[in-house]
Amino acid sequence: MSTPRSSAPGRRPGAASIRDVAHRAGVSIATVSRAVNRIPTVDPELAERVWRAIEEVGYLPNTQARALVSGRSRILGLIVSEITNPFFPELVQEFDNLAVAQGYEVLIGSTNYSPERTEALIRRMLQRNVDGVAVMTFGIEEDLVQKLVEREFPLVFVDAGPDLPNIRVLKVNYAEGIRQAVQHLAALGHRNIAFISGPLRLRSATARRDAFLRSMAELGLAVPVEHLPEGDHTMEGGMGAMEKLIDLGVLPTAVMCSNDMTAIGVLHALYRTTHTVPQEISVVGFDDIHLAQFMLPPLTTVQMSCKDLATAAVEALRAGIEQDHPKAARKEWPIPTSLVVRQSSTYPRGTLPALVELAAGNGPSQRVK
Amino acid sequence: MSTPRSSAPGRRPGAASIRDVAHRAGVSIATVSRAVNRIPTVDPELAERVWRAIEEVGYLPNTQARALVSGRSRILGLIVSEITNPFFPELVQEFDNLAVAQGYEVLIGSTNYSPERTEALIRRMLQRNVDGVAVMTFGIEEDLVQKLVEREFPLVFVDAGPDLPNIRVLKVNYAEGIRQAVQHLAALGHRNIAFISGPLRLRSATARRDAFLRSMAELGLAVPVEHLPEGDHTMEGGMGAMEKLIDLGVLPTAVMCSNDMTAIGVLHALYRTTHTVPQEISVVGFDDIHLAQFMLPPLTTVQMSCKDLATAAVEALRAGIEQDHPKAARKEWPIPTSLVVRQSSTYPRGTLPALVELAAGNGPSQRVK
């Protein structure tokens, strides 16, 4: 009989171990373990006694000990670009909710676009022995996650990733929502539409720009290269890019942006130069972050649902972790996008309908399709 | 000599254990452990050999095993109200950076103001055996964190908390910044200032409102009760509260808000009812979130620095965890606030200076004090 140590390094007052429960219920620790893990071979009456004892002593299984022996930490890694970009908290929130509902914890890290940070982040995730990692940075330097790939961690990428058994990819259908947006503007009469891209080293940024160019081409509309400035998916970047467009002398009648934060920067730049939106120029964003509807004017934007992304990411990870998952074999997980029309887009300036709208005091406002 | 097991439950390809390193370096695991932990009694030449072996096999110490034996998980809990409220990601970011720099991991959870969620969150933190918890919800139902208090976890609260040895409190000096804001508005000529509070069950919300009332009283200005609507620190709440003020028939000339998100909602409500800011009505926020400067117009607001808060929170937690911390005895950690003047505040409508300003096209813009 080993003497129960009352002051082991980590013990806190009130923290009960499996031994305390066993003692209280008058059974062995193995029985407690089986009861906790709901192994069916345990006598129901005994299990009941164990559960009562657990309640009484306030027992919580120590996750670290569990992880150590089972080899599964029940922690999911989530890598995002910047937690301060409002798109990501919304994603994190959804991801966290779903993960917790499935009994996982989430280890969040933002790269801030720094390779050193990313590397440190991945090392931390390896040390904490995560069960899988969702890389939701919308384009990452693949060599950085090499260590995760090597060790055969279940991984989820957005847009594109290495074609390996443990890797799943969320395929965002940028084309669909962006085509809707371009057609919406074209239907209003816009011919001269600029596009402020994100940082072009991000795959998602090039994918969005390419979808825009393709949609324009489909309508026979050309886009001069000076109408394709590069932003960086921040408000500051959006402001800078819009200022460049203003400096050209002749404004396009509409501007599409690679994300909503860029669009917010654009609104800001236009406000500072006393251009009115949407009367003088229409602005369209991408993402549909919560804030978009609270901008002045509320932002017309392409919705990419965080909930869809998070759900797909968690499910895809589980598919990689839990071998008997129903969708274990699926490698590509589609994510739809669609246009949400609000008040930052209307007829081009100087056209008749615009004057009518101006008189009426508001632009068109409905959901497309 | 025990045979190295190649397929223990949790082992991944490429994941090396301390035993592999010991074997490779031709030393015992105890020596490896000592080398890794930089215990000075290890022969430098041997330590060098160990480090080389670590490099060669790509060894990363398993955090869970370390935590199990040391009793310290090197995880800090961080409880916030809502991760989707832009104030909190900024706080999370700073907190995370500082914690990681000190060798800690951060377990983030948002309560979403739900007691059930909060309870589950705390249970998870207990299970993961966090070393300490920062409760940054700006007012929490204290019975919910009772379990943490009982078990003598080092805790950090904002504004107020139980007076116990392991508990530290960040004392935000609301009065200072809010007085600056009220005096700024009063100096411009405002006498009729409304205040949209946060949810009054939050201590921070009542503290802000009380600071406002006291500053007004100091100047001999009365505030009718209908000019003190309650919001909920969201944009929606700000909109709703502002709509109530508008429905009163006579607008105040300025509105102060308990936080920036409320102010953004207010701007939105005023936009929808075609009131201009700041010409018709001045709006002042609180927090100075990053977004504040990108609102239209850029928001005058009271700055409460996330960096200050995060730094104090991490240091206070460390003071509670690491017994030899220099500030181990400090119980109260002061957080300053101060006014940032931007363009959402100017002279009251109908006063001469306001007309002058209107003609000039912009309001006053400088930092107070």
Next chain:
DNA sequence: GCAAGCACAGGAAACGCTTTCCACGAAACC
């Protein structure tokens, strides 16, 4: 030259849990 002392390395126990293995008794079969 020998005992004492000292550095330093290695063996082994422990952290809290899961899992496997074994023993025990009861039920079922021949």
Next chain:
DNA sequence: GGTTTCGTGGAAAGCGTTTCCTGTGCTTGC
């Protein structure tokens, strides 16, 4: 009735690490 089978509980062996204690081989002092 004896043997096989099955279900059940208890004991023990790890999981990867740290840490204590022991032991070795050296240096030092008298």
